[in-house]
Amino acid sequence: MTIAVQFFEQNLITIYFFYGLAFFAMGLALIVESGRSSKFPFAAAMAPLAAFGIIHGFHEWLEMFQLLNKAGATTVPDWLLNDILRLFLLVISFALLIVFGIRLVFAGHNSGPEGRWYALGAALALVIVWAISTLIARQIYSLEGSELMATADVLGRYILAIPGALIAAWAILLEQRTFSARGMPGFGRALLGAAIALIIYGSVGQL
Numbered sequence: 001m002t003i004a005v006q007f008f009e010q011n012l013i014t015i016y017f018f019y020g021l022a023f024f025a026m027g028l029a030l031i032v033e034s035g036r037s038s039k040f041p042f043a044a045a046m047a048p049l050a051a052f053g054i055i056h057g058f059h060e061w062l063e064m065f066q067l068l069n070k071a072g073a074t075t076v077p078d079w080l081l082n083d084i085l086r087l088f089l090l091v092i093s094f095a096l097l098i099v100f101g102i103r104l105v106f107a108g109h110n111s112g113p114e115g116r117w118y119a120l121g122a123a124l125a126l127v128i129v130w131a132i133s134t135l136i137a138r139q140i141y142s143l144e145g146s147e148l149m150a151t152a153d154v155l156g157r158y159i160l161a162i163p164g165a166l167i168a169a170w171a172i173l174l175e176q177r178t179f180s181a182r183g184m185p186g187f188g189r190a191l192l193g194a195a196i197a198l199i200i201y202g203s204v205g206q207l
Contacts, residue, residue, distance in 0.1 A: 013067050020060030027053025042175050042191075045104035048096045048119075049168075056093035062086050083149040090153065091127060094160035098123040101167030104175060130159045157206040165202025169195040 008015065030050035034043065066081050068074040099119040106115025134152045137143060143151055172195040180188035 013064055016060050016064035016067070020057040020064065022057075023053045023060065024057030025053075027051065027055075027057060042104065042107075042172075044107045045100055045171075048100040048103060052093050052096040052100060055089055055096065059086060059089040059093060062089065083146070087149060087152055087156070091130065091156050091160060094156060094164050095123040095127050097164035097168055098126060098160065101164060101169075101171045104168070104171035126160055126163065130156055133159060161206045162202045165198045165206070169198040169202070172198065 027050045030046050030053065034046040034050060062081060063086060065074055065076055066086070069076060069078070069081055099122075102119035102122050103115050106118060130152075133155050134148075137151050137155065138148055141147075141151075172191050176188045176191035176195065179185075179191060
Protein backbone atom coordinates (compact mmCIF):
# COMPACT_ATOMS: atom_id res chain seq x y z
CA MET A 1 0.00 0.00 0.00
CA THR A 2 2.82 2.41 0.86
CA ILE A 3 4.47 1.82 -2.53
CA ALA A 4 1.19 2.49 -4.31
CA VAL A 5 0.60 5.68 -2.34
CA GLN A 6 4.12 6.89 -3.10
CA PHE A 7 3.67 6.15 -6.79
CA PHE A 8 0.47 8.19 -7.01
CA GLU A 9 1.90 11.06 -4.98
CA GLN A 10 5.01 11.25 -7.14
CA ASN A 11 3.13 10.99 -10.44
CA LEU A 12 -0.10 12.80 -9.62
CA ILE A 13 0.33 15.51 -12.27
CA THR A 14 0.90 12.90 -14.99
CA ILE A 15 -2.07 10.88 -13.76
CA TYR A 16 -4.34 13.94 -13.88
CA PHE A 17 -3.18 14.65 -17.44
CA PHE A 18 -3.96 11.19 -18.80
CA TYR A 19 -7.12 10.91 -16.69
CA GLY A 20 -8.41 14.16 -18.18
CA LEU A 21 -7.26 13.12 -21.64
CA ALA A 22 -9.24 9.87 -21.41
CA PHE A 23 -12.46 11.71 -20.59
CA PHE A 24 -11.84 14.44 -23.17
CA ALA A 25 -11.08 11.91 -25.92
CA MET A 26 -14.24 9.98 -25.05
CA GLY A 27 -16.27 13.17 -25.37
CA LEU A 28 -14.77 14.02 -28.76
CA ALA A 29 -15.33 10.48 -30.04
CA LEU A 30 -18.98 10.60 -28.99
CA ILE A 31 -19.45 13.97 -30.72
CA VAL A 32 -18.13 12.46 -33.94
CA GLU A 33 -20.36 9.41 -33.62
CA SER A 34 -23.44 11.44 -32.69
CA GLY A 35 -23.36 13.03 -36.11
CA ARG A 36 -24.25 9.71 -37.69
CA SER A 37 -27.89 8.65 -37.82
CA SER A 38 -28.75 5.56 -35.83
CA LYS A 39 -31.87 3.62 -35.02
CA PHE A 40 -30.55 2.66 -31.60
CA PRO A 41 -31.65 4.65 -28.51
CA PHE A 42 -28.02 5.09 -27.44
CA ALA A 43 -27.47 7.61 -30.23
CA ALA A 44 -30.27 9.84 -28.94
CA ALA A 45 -28.68 10.05 -25.49
CA MET A 46 -25.10 10.48 -26.68
CA ALA A 47 -24.86 14.30 -26.43
CA PRO A 48 -24.94 14.63 -22.61
CA LEU A 49 -22.40 11.81 -22.26
CA ALA A 50 -20.10 13.59 -24.71
CA ALA A 51 -20.50 16.83 -22.74
CA PHE A 52 -19.76 14.95 -19.52
CA GLY A 53 -16.51 13.62 -20.96
CA ILE A 54 -15.28 16.98 -22.23
CA ILE A 55 -16.21 18.98 -19.12
CA HIS A 56 -14.90 16.33 -16.74
CA GLY A 57 -11.68 16.22 -18.74
CA PHE A 58 -11.29 19.98 -18.28
CA HIS A 59 -11.91 19.50 -14.55
CA GLU A 60 -9.08 17.00 -14.27
CA TRP A 61 -6.75 19.27 -16.24
CA LEU A 62 -7.66 22.21 -14.01
CA GLU A 63 -6.61 20.13 -11.00
CA MET A 64 -3.39 19.29 -12.82
CA PHE A 65 -2.65 22.97 -13.43
CA GLN A 66 -3.44 23.76 -9.80
CA LEU A 67 -0.69 21.36 -8.77
CA LEU A 68 1.68 22.80 -11.36
CA ASN A 69 0.86 26.30 -10.15
CA LYS A 70 1.65 25.37 -6.55
CA ALA A 71 5.00 24.03 -7.73
CA GLY A 72 5.68 27.30 -9.57
CA ALA A 73 5.79 25.52 -12.92
CA THR A 74 3.07 27.55 -14.70
CA THR A 75 2.15 31.16 -15.36
CA VAL A 76 -1.61 30.56 -15.49
CA PRO A 77 -3.49 33.34 -13.61
CA ASP A 78 -4.80 32.32 -10.19
CA TRP A 79 -8.33 33.47 -11.05
CA LEU A 80 -8.45 30.82 -13.78
CA LEU A 81 -7.40 28.07 -11.38
CA ASN A 82 -9.70 28.83 -8.44
CA ASP A 83 -11.61 26.10 -6.65
CA ILE A 84 -15.01 27.62 -7.39
CA LEU A 85 -14.49 27.11 -11.13
CA ARG A 86 -13.17 23.59 -10.51
CA LEU A 87 -16.19 22.74 -8.36
CA PHE A 88 -18.55 24.19 -10.97
CA LEU A 89 -17.05 21.99 -13.69
CA LEU A 90 -17.22 18.94 -11.40
CA VAL A 91 -20.90 19.42 -10.53
CA ILE A 92 -21.96 20.20 -14.10
CA SER A 93 -20.15 17.12 -15.41
CA PHE A 94 -21.82 14.84 -12.87
CA ALA A 95 -25.23 16.39 -13.62
CA LEU A 96 -24.69 15.63 -17.32
CA LEU A 97 -23.88 12.00 -16.45
CA ILE A 98 -27.24 11.78 -14.66
CA VAL A 99 -28.98 13.32 -17.68
CA PHE A 100 -27.34 10.76 -19.96
CA GLY A 101 -28.41 7.79 -17.85
CA ILE A 102 -32.03 8.85 -17.50
CA ARG A 103 -32.33 9.90 -21.15
CA LEU A 104 -30.99 6.54 -22.25
CA VAL A 105 -33.52 4.70 -20.07
CA PHE A 106 -36.40 6.73 -21.52
CA ALA A 107 -35.02 6.54 -25.07
CA GLY A 108 -35.31 2.78 -24.86
CA HIS A 109 -39.05 3.20 -24.27
CA ASN A 110 -39.53 5.68 -27.15
CA SER A 111 -40.86 8.36 -24.79
CA GLY A 112 -39.95 11.25 -27.10
CA PRO A 113 -39.14 14.64 -25.56
CA GLU A 114 -40.58 13.60 -22.19
CA GLY A 115 -37.40 11.66 -21.41
CA ARG A 116 -35.28 14.80 -21.87
CA TRP A 117 -37.42 16.77 -19.43
CA TYR A 118 -37.40 13.98 -16.84
CA ALA A 119 -33.63 13.73 -17.15
CA LEU A 120 -33.08 17.48 -16.77
CA GLY A 121 -35.54 17.63 -13.87
CA ALA A 122 -33.88 14.75 -12.01
CA ALA A 123 -30.40 16.21 -12.52
CA LEU A 124 -31.55 19.66 -11.35
CA ALA A 125 -33.24 18.15 -8.29
CA LEU A 126 -30.05 16.36 -7.25
CA VAL A 127 -27.98 19.51 -7.82
CA ILE A 128 -30.38 21.38 -5.51
CA VAL A 129 -30.05 18.60 -2.90
CA TRP A 130 -26.25 18.92 -3.20
CA ALA A 131 -26.37 22.71 -2.77
CA ILE A 132 -28.66 22.51 0.25
CA SER A 133 -26.54 19.76 1.82
CA THR A 134 -23.43 21.90 1.37
CA LEU A 135 -25.12 24.90 3.00
CA ILE A 136 -26.32 22.75 5.92
CA ALA A 137 -22.82 21.32 6.43
CA ARG A 138 -21.37 24.84 6.32
CA GLN A 139 -23.84 26.02 8.93
CA ILE A 140 -23.39 23.05 11.28
CA TYR A 141 -19.59 22.83 11.11
CA SER A 142 -18.84 26.53 10.46
CA LEU A 143 -16.92 25.68 7.30
CA GLU A 144 -15.04 28.27 5.29
CA GLY A 145 -12.45 28.41 2.53
CA SER A 146 -10.72 25.17 1.60
CA GLU A 147 -12.71 23.13 4.14
CA LEU A 148 -15.98 24.26 2.55
CA MET A 149 -14.66 23.49 -0.95
CA ALA A 150 -13.54 20.02 0.16
CA THR A 151 -16.95 19.33 1.73
CA ALA A 152 -18.79 20.51 -1.38
CA ASP A 153 -16.52 18.29 -3.48
CA VAL A 154 -17.19 15.21 -1.36
CA LEU A 155 -20.94 15.81 -1.25
CA GLY A 156 -20.96 16.30 -5.02
CA ARG A 157 -19.37 12.91 -5.49
CA TYR A 158 -21.78 11.19 -3.09
CA ILE A 159 -24.99 12.93 -4.17
CA LEU A 160 -24.31 13.34 -7.90
CA ALA A 161 -21.43 11.17 -9.14
CA ILE A 162 -22.29 7.85 -7.51
CA PRO A 163 -26.01 7.89 -8.46
CA GLY A 164 -25.15 9.27 -11.90
CA ALA A 165 -22.60 6.57 -12.65
CA LEU A 166 -24.86 3.77 -11.41
CA ILE A 167 -27.88 5.05 -13.34
CA ALA A 168 -25.75 5.37 -16.47
CA ALA A 169 -24.39 1.85 -15.99
CA TRP A 170 -27.90 0.46 -15.55
CA ALA A 171 -29.10 2.26 -18.68
CA ILE A 172 -26.16 0.93 -20.69
CA LEU A 173 -26.88 -2.61 -19.49
CA LEU A 174 -30.47 -2.24 -20.73
CA GLU A 175 -29.13 -1.03 -24.09
CA GLN A 176 -26.63 -3.88 -24.17
CA ARG A 177 -29.51 -6.35 -24.25
CA THR A 178 -30.88 -4.59 -27.33
CA PHE A 179 -27.64 -5.09 -29.24
CA SER A 180 -27.39 -8.72 -28.16
CA ALA A 181 -31.00 -9.39 -29.16
CA ARG A 182 -30.29 -8.01 -32.65
CA GLY A 183 -27.38 -10.35 -33.18
CA MET A 184 -24.63 -7.84 -32.48
CA PRO A 185 -22.74 -9.51 -29.60
CA GLY A 186 -19.56 -7.51 -30.24
CA PHE A 187 -21.30 -4.22 -29.51
CA GLY A 188 -23.08 -5.87 -26.60
CA ARG A 189 -19.77 -6.89 -25.02
CA ALA A 190 -18.38 -3.39 -25.54
CA LEU A 191 -21.36 -1.87 -23.76
CA LEU A 192 -21.03 -4.41 -20.96
CA GLY A 193 -17.43 -3.30 -20.50
CA ALA A 194 -18.55 0.34 -20.45
CA ALA A 195 -21.17 -0.43 -17.80
CA ILE A 196 -18.63 -2.23 -15.61
CA ALA A 197 -16.21 0.69 -15.99
CA LEU A 198 -18.93 3.13 -14.87
CA ILE A 199 -19.81 0.95 -11.87
CA ILE A 200 -16.14 0.90 -10.81
CA TYR A 201 -15.83 4.64 -11.48
CA GLY A 202 -18.94 5.40 -9.43
CA SER A 203 -18.56 2.97 -6.53
CA VAL A 204 -14.83 2.54 -6.06
CA GLY A 205 -13.49 5.75 -7.62
CA GLN A 206 -15.84 8.21 -5.96
CA LEU A 207 -15.95 6.51 -2.56
